Amino acid sequence: MTRAALDLPAGLLSPIEARLDNGLAVRLLPDPGSPLVAYQTFFRVGSRNELLGRTGLAHLFEHLMFNGAARYGPREFDRLIESRGGRSNAYTSWDVTAYHEEAPADALDLLVDLEVDRLSALRLTDESLASEREVVKEERRQSVEDSVQGLIDEELQSLLFKSHPYRWPIIGWPGDLERLSIEYLRAFFAAAYAPSNAALWIAGGFDPDAVLAMIGRAYGPLPRGPALAEPAGDEPPQRGERRAEVRHPVQTVSMVIAFRAPPARDPSSADLDALQAILGFGDGSLLVRDLVHHRGLATEVDVDFAWRIGPGAFVVWLELPPGVRPEQAEAAVWPHLSRLADRGPEPSHLARAKSQMEVALLRELSTGAGRAHALGSGEILLGSLDAARGILERIRRVTPRSAKAAAAATFRRDAACVVVARP
Amino acid sequence: MSATQIETGCLPNGLLVAVAPRGAVPLVGLRLGFPSGAAVAGPRRSGLAELVLGLLRRGAKGRSAHAIDEALETLGCDLATGVDDDALRLGLAVPSDRLAPALALLLDLATAPTFPDRELGNARARQLASVRSSLDDPGSVAERALHVAAFGGHPYGDPIDGWSRDVRGLRRPAAVEFHRSVFRGGGACLVAAGGVGEGLLRRLEREGRKLPSGGGEAAVSPPPPIEGRRVLVVDKPDAQQAHVRIVAPGPRIDAPDLVAALVGNVVLGGGFSSRLVDEVRVARGLAYGVGSRFHPRHAAGLFAVRSSTRVAETAQLVGVCLDEIARLRDGGPTDAELAQARAYLAGSFLVGNETGEQVAATLAASYLEGLGLDWIDRFPRLVMEAERPAVAEALQRHLPGPCRVVVVGPAKALERPLRRFGPVEVVPLARML
Numbered sequence: 143m144t145r146a147a148l149d150l151p152a153g154l155l156s157p158i159e160a161r162l163d164n165g166l167a168v169r170l171l172p173d174p175g176s177p178l179v180a181y182q183t184f185f186r187v188g189s190r191n192e193l194l195g196r197t198g199l200a201h202l203f204e205h206l207m208f209n210g211a212a213r214y215g216p217r218e219f220d221r222l223i224e225s226r227g228g229r230s231n232a233y234t235s236w237d238v239t240a241y242h243e244e245a246p247a248d249a250l251d252l253l254v255d256l257e258v259d260r261l262s263a264l265r266l267t268d269e270s271l272a273s274e275r276e277v278v279k280e281e282r283r284q285s286v287e288d289s290v291q292g293l294i295d296e297e298l299q300s301l302l303f304k305s306h307p308y309r310w311p312i313i314g315w316p317g318d319l320e321r322l323s324i325e326y327l328r329a330f331f332a333a334a335y336a337p338s339n340a341a342l343w344i345a346g347g348f349d350p351d352a353v354l355a356m357i358g359r360a361y362g363p364l365p366r367g368p369a370l371a372e373p374a375g376d377e378p379p380q381r382g383e384r385r386a387e388v389r390h391p392v393q394t395v396s397m398v399i400a401f402r403a404p405p406a407r408d409p410s411s412a413d414l415d416a417l418q419a420i421l422g423f424g425d426g427s428l429l430v431r432d433l434v435h436h437r438g439l440a441t442e443v444d445v446d447f448a449w450r451i452g453p454g455a456f457v458v459w460l461e462l463p464p465g466v467r468p469e470q471a472e473a474a475v476w477p478h479l480s481r482l483a484d485r486g487p488e489p490s491h492l493a494r495a496k497s498q499m500e501v502a503l504l505r506e507l508s509t510g511a512g513r514a515h516a517l518g519s520g521e522i523l524l525g526s527l528d529a530a531r532g533i534l535e536r537i538r539r540v541t542p543r544s545a546k547a548a549a550a551a552t553f554r555r556d557a558a559c560v561v562v563a564r565p
Numbered sequence: 566m567s568a569t570q571i572e573t574g575c576l577p578n579g580l581l582v583a584v585a586p587r588g589a590v591p592l593v594g595l596r597l598g599f600p601s602g603a604a605v606a607g608p609r610r611s612g613l614a615e616l617v618l619g620l621l622r623r624g625a626k627g628r629s630a631h632a633i634d635e636a637l638e639t640l641g642c643d644l645a646t647g648v649d650d651d652a653l654r655l656g657l658a659v660p661s662d663r664l665a666p667a668l669a670l671l672l673d674l675a676t677a678p679t680f681p682d683r684e685l686g687n688a689r690a691r692q693l694a695s696v697r698s699s700l701d702d703p704g705s706v707a708e709r710a711l712h713v714a715a716f717g718g719h720p721y722g723d724p725i726d727g728w729s730r731d732v733r734g735l736r737r738p739a740a741v742e743f744h745r746s747v748f749r750g751g752g753a754c755l756v757a758a759g760g761v762g763e764g765l766l767r768r769l770e771r772e773g774r775k776l777p778s779g780g781g782e783a784a785v786s787p788p789p790p791i792e793g794r795r796v797l798v799v800d801k802p803d804a805q806q807a808h809v810r811i812v813a814p815g816p817r818i819d820a821p822d823l824v825a826a827l828v829g830n831v832v833l834g835g836g837f838s839s840r841l842v843d844e845v846r847v848a849r850g851l852a853y854g855v856g857s858r859f860h861p862r863h864a865a866g867l868f869a870v871r872s873s874t875r876v877a878e879t880a881q882l883v884g885v886c887l888d889e890i891a892r893l894r895d896g897g898p899t900d901a902e903l904a905q906a907r908a909y910l911a912g913s914f915l916v917g918n919e920t921g922e923q924v925a926a927t928l929a930a931s932y933l934e935g936l937g938l939d940w941i942d943r944f945p946r947l948v949m950e951a952e953r954p955a956v957a958e959a960l961q962r963h964l965p966g967p968c969r970v971v972v973v974g975p976a977k978a979l980e981r982p983l984r985r986f987g988p989v990e991v992v993p994l995a996r997m998l
Contacts, residue, residue, distance in 0.1 A: 149591065150590075150591075151589045151590065151591075154589075154590070173589075175589075176919075177915060178915065178916060178919060216847070217838060217843060217847060220836070220837040220838040221838040221905065224836045224837065224838050224905055224908070224909040224912075225904065225905040225908050225909070226908060226912065227908045227909060227911055227912015227913070227915065227916075228909075228912055228916075229836065229837070229909075229912075229913060229916065230837070231837075244916045245912060245916070246912050246915060272850075273847070273848075273849075273850040274850070275850075276850030276851075277846055277850050277852070277853055278853075279875075280806070280850075280851070280852050280853040280873070280874060280875065281853040283805040283806045283873075283875060284704075284806055284853055284873055287805040287806075288702075288703055288804055288805050288806055289702065290701050290702075390803070391802075391803045392701045393697045393698060393700045393701050394694065394697060394698035394701055423638075423643075424634065424637070424638050424643055425622065425630070425634045426631065426634030426635055426637070426638045431631070431634070434691070435630065435687065438687060438690065441691050441694040441695060441698065442695075442698075461694075461698060463690065463691070463694040464694065464697070493639075494635070494638040494639055495638075497638065497639060497640065497641035498638055498641050498642075498643070500641055500660075501592070501640075501641030501642065501658065501659070501660060502641075504590060504591075504592050504658075504660065505592065505658055505920075505922070507590060508588060508590045508592060508759075508919070508920040508921070508922070509919045509920055510919070
């Protein structure tokens with residue numbers, strides 16, 4: 143059974159574009175009927191911009207952005223947003239640091255004021271650094287040291303990458319956090335948080351002309367700032383399978399089988415998106431159906447291909463039931479990967495995967511925040527706004543033949559990285 | 566804000582059907598909800614509701630699990646299921662032009678599951694493995710422990726995915742019987758919201774007739790109150806952090822001062838500028854996250870503070886949280902705090918009901934909880950009308966006093982410093998299986 147292509151409302155993926163003289167990219171997605179506004183600022187900086195010995199910088203800095211600036215002091219940022227019915231948060235990835243707020247539409251002027259205040263005059267003190275360092279250590283204990291997934295992922299990234307900055311954890315190595323001084327953080331702020339390194343996305347119920355004028359007035363006086371140095375991205379070829387083991391007192395054995403993959407801007411990344419869905423989206427996907435439901439060789443399967451500016455990673459994650467050895471589970475995964483590489487996906491499997499991906503995208507685009515994030519992160523990771531606008535077409539472009547070529551280039555035994563966590 | 570447009574109908578089998586337009590994206594959120602949940606499974610049948618929900622798509626109305634998977638995935642859908650103590654939910658997000666086959670499939674799964682023996686055995690084995698696996702995550706262990714600490718042997722004390730000793734004994738007759746008694750029209754609802762078109766209500770009515778009549782909310786007797794303050798330590802010797810929960814009974818879903826209590830809780834531990842965040846994270850750097858919540862239910866509500874910290878600081882964290890609970894309970898919020906809490910709660914509700922899926926979920930939940938379909942418009946109004954005396958009174962009534970402090974971490978380092986909060990009981994991790 144095939145399905146007609148989905149129709150999206152006109153303008154859903156077409157932002158109003160502007161660029162201020164200081165380099166700030168402005169993207170507006172007005173939705174006249176909406177009572178809400180989503181406000182997202184993307185800085186083209188992440189853990190890839192750090193240096194060995196100073197890892198965790200971008201993520202720690204994200205925490206410090208909430209600790210007060212010149213006009214709005216400590217604890218004011220969240221208090222003011224929440225007092226207008228909004229909420230705010232942020233995340234740091236390998237490539238991007240993003241700050242996002244959602245609020246009733248009449249709070250838009252406050253959001254602009256708060257964001258400009260912290261960009262123009264952030265307060266960086268030894269006290270706030272000391273306190274946030276402790277908070278980040280707690281975050282690390284929670285998400286890495288007490289988490290099987292966190293421990294495996296940390297091991298995996300350093301197995302996949304020998305030279306590229308992707309090899310260290312976004313949250314940083316614990317010792318490095320102690321080495322990050324206020325002076326070092328100030329220099330980082332001047333370069334990484336300059337308007338020329340940022341894109342501002344606003345979606346929701348507002349008048350775009352009035353908002354463009356407001357943004358110009360508020361952000362215009364900020365200085366352009368120095369260009370952020372492009373990090374070295376060389377990665378030597380992998381010359382054989384790599385394996386690692388994590389010993390941890392776990393009840394359940396988990397493992398990953400992973401491969402280095404192209405950057406998101408490479409055309410074949412759309413094929414890897416589809417292969418991810420074919421292998422692991424839903425109970426009918428190849429690995430879930432076979433390993434979980436037919437043979438009982440896994441209790442959970444998760445397949446992940448995350449977009450990155452630099453080299454990507456295609457990861458198959460398995461949680462094993464009692465009595466199943468990692469070797470058995472791994473042996474059951476390989477025939478699926480090899481078949482995709484040798485023959486490509488069945489057309490019906492690819493059609494189902496596309497249908498699932500389209501609906502998942504539609505769900506994301508259902509909120510202003512989802513639209514701003516899909517397009518805003520897409521612009522940075524896919525390499526251009528045009529590429530981001532084509533997020534639906536990139537799903538439709540994939541053919542069994544193109545997916546086969548991507549599988550053959552990626553799922554190679556001599557390029558596999560395998561990590562097992564067991565007691 | 567204009568009122569949410571809701572078209573409704575009621576079927577002879579007791580099912581309420583409702584349709585609400587929302588947003589411009591051609592996607593519809595479908596929700597089918599039933600007014601009984603895990604608490605009615607019966608003695609030594611913890612985990613049964615979860616098992617039954619998972620099995621609906623493993624064979625129904627002459628279709629194999631594989632055929633159902635293919636049908637769902639061709640439509641681009643995934644079946645979302647949810648179970649709590651008092652309700653069961655099935656949900657789909659589907660493009661508007663594929664609604665008819667998706668709706669028919671949803672009702673087939675809910676009304677005619679076949680519970681094949683092989684699938685049941687596999688699902689039970691997976692559920693057992695999942696329970697075991699959850700012991701690797703200290704936060705999950707704390708969530709299993711807090712219910713039993715607050716509610717003891719009452720059905721609300723059982724984890725939703727069950728105790729392993731119970732799950733091992735679940736067989737097909739129990740699954741068939743649970744399905745037969747709960748998946749009925751009485752008190753249930755079928756809601757569609759989002760990019761909905763003309764005539765959808767009639768279609769919901771046609772499909773909704775597939776449900777047998779009868780059913781309705783099964784009464785669950787209230788659990789006994791708790792007295793004094795006690796500490797339960799679940800020993801996880803390898804943990805780098807201690808996960809802390811402070812729990813006590815809270816307001817029931819029908820409590821007249823429910824909204825006032827929810828507003829007051831925002832001051833204590835909702836959002837990111839609450840007293841707990843200020844004192845625990847900002848002032849002391851003790852934790853990455855801390856928050857508090859009331860979980861209202863039919864027979865008894867639950868109040869819970871949740872956080873985690875390095876093991877050596879556990880007693881400090883517990884002390885700060887208990888102090889802040891007592892300070893708010895005895896002193897009430899300031900006018901400024903109250904104004905902020907009202908705006909935050911009402912605004913968050915607005916942000917959380919932007920899409921058809923979200924609206925369908927809210928409408929179904931408020932109907933099943935007996936709050937009425939107009940809760941989606943009434944709730945923000947009631948929040949903004951909550952006055953300081955009413956909020957202060959609700960906090961005095963519902964913030965504990967007597968409570969249970971649950972800590973998951975290395976007992977050897979925790980037992981002594983935690984004694985200052987009350988008698989400490991240490992149990993091995995395996996007790997949470």
